[in-house]
Amino acid sequence: MNAEQIYARLEHPFRPWLVGCDLEAIDPWIEVKPDGLADVARFLREQPDLWFDMLHCITAVDYFEPDEKKRAQVEWQPHLELFYHLSSLRHRHRLVLKASLPRWLDDQPGRLPEAPSVSRIWSTAEWHEREVFDLSGVKFLDHPDLRRILCPEDWPGHPLRKDFVTPPDYHGVPTR
Numbered sequence: 001m002n003a004e005q006i007y008a009r010l011e012h013p014f015r016p017w018l019v020g021c022d023l024e025a026i027d028p029w030i031e032v033k034p035d036g037l038a039d040v041a042r043f044l045r046e047q048p049d050l051w052f053d054m055l056h057c058i059t060a061v062d063y064f065e066p067d068e069k070k071r072a073q074v075e076w077q078p079h080l081e082l083f084y085h086l087s088s089l090r091h092r093h094r095l096v097l098k099a100s101l102p103r104w105l106d107d108q109p110g111r112l113p114e115a116p117s118v119s120r121i122w123s124t125a126e127w128h129e130r131e132v133f134d135l136s137g138v139k140f141l142d143h144p145d146l147r148r149i150l151c152p153e154d155w156p157g158h159p160l161r162k163d164f165v166t167p168p169d170y171h172g173v174p175t176r
Contacts, residue, residue, distance in 0.1 A: 001049065001093050003028035009050060014040050019100070027085070029096035034082075037099050038116040044086060044095070045121050052095065055122035056085040058129060060136035064103060064162040078103050080138060082115060101138065117143040135160040 001009075003023035007030060010018060017036025022029055032040050044052040064078040065071040080101045087094035105111035112133075117140040119125040129140040130149040137158035140146055147153065157164050166175050 001091060003093075003095065006030075006044075006050065006093065006095055009047070010040060010043070013043065027094070027096045029083075029098050031098040031100065034099045034101055034115045037082075037097070038118055038121070041084070041097065041118045041121050044097075049091070051088045051090050052086040053089055054087045055118070055124050055128070056087065058125060058132055059083045059085075060132045060138055060160070062103070062136060062160060062162045066163050080113060080136065082132070082138065084118070105139075112137050112139040114139045114141050116141050117146075119143055134158070137161055 003021075006028075007021055007023060010030065014032070014036060017033045017040060019031040019033055021031065044050050059082070061081045061083070063076055063081065065074050080103055082099045082101065084097040084099075085094070086097065099115060101113035101115060103113065105113050115138055117125065117129055119129060119140070120142075126144060127149065129138075129143055130146060132138050133140060133143075133146055134148040134150050135158055148155065151159065152170070155170070156167055159166075169175055
């Protein structure tokens with residue numbers, strides 16, 4: 001099944017949640033609203049003709065320009081994007097699901113944006129969501145064990161955020 005056919009399977013039941021797509025990309029992607037992410041993912045996993053049984057990774061990209069002069073030239077508003085790389089081993093097709101989130105929940109700095117967990121759909125998401133939580137600062141709702149995976153529990157901030165500033169020391173040990 002090609003990307004256009006996969007999109008057609010999603011279009012009728014999930015039209016309100018579909019935001020956009022690029023089906024001609026090297027890695028074809030479909031963007032969904034965050035509140036529909038888990039339902040779309042479950043459909044992709046459970047439909048016999050789709051059977052996306054493998055979640056390769058979840059990544060996050062911080063669309064933020066810290067330099068004020070450069071920020072005035074960008075055409076997008078600051079936000080985070082989540083990317084879910086999926087494939088079907090049985091049917092030999094692949095897809096990237098994408099979702100946009102605000103950088104901060106309710107535009108309040110420090111309040112992490114939220115997305116539904118897909119760990120009950122693909123168990124490997126438990127680790128991937130922890131990594132995105134730790135490094136990019138996304139809270140995954142209903143995750144069974146959402147805690148840091150690479151940084152210490154008391155590490156300040158999220159290192160892959162573009163406005164992250166490395167602290168000068170950590171418990172008295174210089175970090176630079």
